[in-house]
Amino acid sequence: MDRLEIFRNIASQAGRGELVFPANVSASIKLQKALADPDCHLELAAKLVMAEPLVSARTVAIANSAAYNRSGGEINNVRAAVMRLGFRTLNTITTSVIVRQLGRTINNPGMRIKSAQLWEHCAHVAATAYVLTAKLTKADPETAMFAGIVHEVGGFYLLSRTDDFPGLLDGGTEDWMEYGEKMIGRAVLKKLGVPQPVVDAIESLWHGVRVLPPQTIGDVLLLAKELSPVPSPLQRSVVAEAGVGGENLVDDYIGDHSLRELLDDSEEQIRSLTAALLV
Template sequence: MSSKEYFQLVSDFARELTKGDISLPSFPEVVLRIRKLLEKDDVLIEQVSGAVSTDPVLVSRLLVFANSSHHNPAGVRIESLDVAISRLGFELVKNTAVSLAIKQIALAEQHKDIAPQMRAVWQRSMQLAAMSSVVAARKRGLDKETAFLCGLLHQVGKLYILTRSKDYPALLADPEQFDVLADDWHPKVGKSIVESWNFPDEVVRTLEPDEHLSDFTHEDATLVDVVYVAGQLLKFEDNDDDGAAVEALLSEPAATRIGIAPENLAGLRTAYNEKLSAVREALTT
């Protein structure tokens, strides 16, 4: 890709961010209804079930999730949607709905010419969501389902960048250059998208962890800490590296605030693999 084309694409991103024109397709109506329902303090299972039942794919995924070994170790067969929702909890139901919506965006037919790249981002999103969930579970006061959602949404800016890069085939043909572009721009692009979807500020902040990480160890752990640490741990998983680099991460303030120590790593890895397996089982049709 020529420097002129690269500059043009970067200029386009800057202009779109300034104008607020960054957007992916809207979430399906069922996701919006579920989110709105769960904002109420007195919502009933029957109300959530009624909203979910309008989407057969979501119904089937929730039943698979509820019957998975991760959420149903006793193996008692669940066939009722109401029982499945009761077993999983409202937050997990919401996260499953959001997960399916992101998957549909990533694997949409109109993006078939960049399907491998879109699928790779989707797979990484599931990994980061699973790792964020198990990292958050290490610290009292952090909600693991909200952490899952943060991890799931963290890569959404890359989906947009991929769709915009279809007009620049030379960039897509150069994975190294594309990765540089995506790493530089996906946090701000993703933040704009997640804001447009009206997610809470605590979720939005995790899209730009470098902007919100603190160097002070005495502060309370945040979801920003969780997503940052989860992302770093995944890099070590990719490289099978448990050495000095991992020790350096665990000495960082974010990991210290969460309370992750070397003796926790084996259990954390086991929990991550179990969570990721359950998520893949539930979301793979």
């Protein structure tokens, strides 16, 4: 079976819902479902999170980030972090751990590097989308951050399958964008129970054209992706494709202020939230 045929088979299996997840990812998906149960109360949520070290560390880090710690009071325990963040943000954090775990199961050193870069890219996009949504639109920043975290989840799944199919990405990223991005992405989003508004925003990102000022979460995602200092290793640069340099983009104006001014004013929020997601 040649590489393209393997690619098409993986995409076809994903389209049928036949996804292969490592054991640690399956355990985190169970945690995600438990936290989503309407009967899950604060104390139980804190206990469930404390049982998962990765989720615990990220929950406390995000609760202490500039985006969420507006009072300046530092939190050092999971229960207080859960109280500050709430269940919606907790669901986002759990999903981020699931996405990251897909990359950490990879044995191939080159693919592990790609996975690490992809996660760094997603963290930047998620943090930037959170801040830009709050400042520029009437949409929900929490939804935007969640969309930023999962917008490349299909790519993480593909990278996790490269141990089973060595050489799968030897032909570059064009095959992924042609055969796999949308089909695999949609299947993994469905498996993770991603809400339809988030899926719609990601679909908009796949087909979108930059809109300034952004109106929807899809618009914000595209802008945040262009602004990310770390590109996705699975995609051609959307900035390069548009023939626009990053410096030119940040000099564009939104109302009376340049995008550069807005980003400068939000630098600490974006930096601290990105760092918390990378814990």
